[in-house]
Amino acid sequence: MKKYLHPDIIISIVMLCIVAFLYANSLTITQKAAQYFPQVTLAGTAVCAVVLLVKSILRINRDDKENGAEERTDEAKRANRIGNMRILFFAVLIVAYIVGINLVGILIATAIFVPSALYMLKIRNIWSIIGLTVGTDLAIYIVFHVLLSLVLPKGSLF
Numbered sequence: 001m002k003k004y005l006h007p008d009i010i011i012s013i014v015m016l017c018i019v020a021f022l023y024a025n026s027l028t029i030t031q032k033a034a035q036y037f038p039q040v041t042l043a044g045t046a047v048c049a050v051v052l053l054v055k056s057i058l059r060i061n062r063d064d065k066e067n068g069a070e071e072r073t074d075e076a077k078r079a080n081r082i083g084n085m086r087i088l089f090f091a092v093l094i095v096a097y098i099v100g101i102n103l104v105g106i107l108i109a110t111a112i113f114v115p116s117a118l119y120m121l122k123i124r125n126i127w128s129i130i131g132l133t134v135g136t137d138l139a140i141y142i143v144f145h146v147l148l149s150l151v152l153p154k155g156s157l158f
Contacts, residue, residue, distance in 0.1 A: 006060055007087075012053035019046045089120060105155035107137050 019042050026038040093116055100109030114133040123129060144150045 006056050007084075008052055008056035009060075012049045012056065015049040016046060016053075019049065086120060090117070093117060093120070101153050101155065103155050103157050105158060106140060106153045108155070110137050110140060 023039065023042045026035055026042065029035045029038070093113065097109055097113040100112060103109075111133055114136050115129050118129050118132060141152070145152050
């Protein structure tokens with residue numbers, strides 16, 4: 001059987017590298033009390049990444065034993081390809097959202113991002129999409145602008 005790297009293994013290794021990088025950067029914070037929260041958060045993230053890595057390795061070993069180390073079927077390969085395309089679409093969508101925040105502001109970018117993400121998640125109920133989009137924009141506005149008195153990014157086009 002041709003061995004392949006499961007996406008969860010790749011993700012967990014990348015997350016551990018990111019955690020290591022950010023933890024090293026957190027050590028440069030001069031105030032010891034200010035180091036505490038980022039380091040605890042990063043430790044929790046590292047624990048989750050290690051758990052994901054171990055579970056993925058155990059799952060691959062278990063699947064190999066159960067399937068008698070058979071080749072993956074065409075259907076499984078097709079499903080994996082579709083899953084990879086969805087992941088790629090979400091990555092592009094997130095980058096477009098970040099660019100959109102800089103161009104048109106956070107509220108308009110969110111109003112475009114949320115329905116697009118929900119559509120990719122196969123949520124087709126129009127009232128759910130409208131409710132979640134309006135609710136997300138309202139929550140962002142109320143929490144950050146009203147309660148925290150922060151200026152929301154308006155974008156360079158406005």
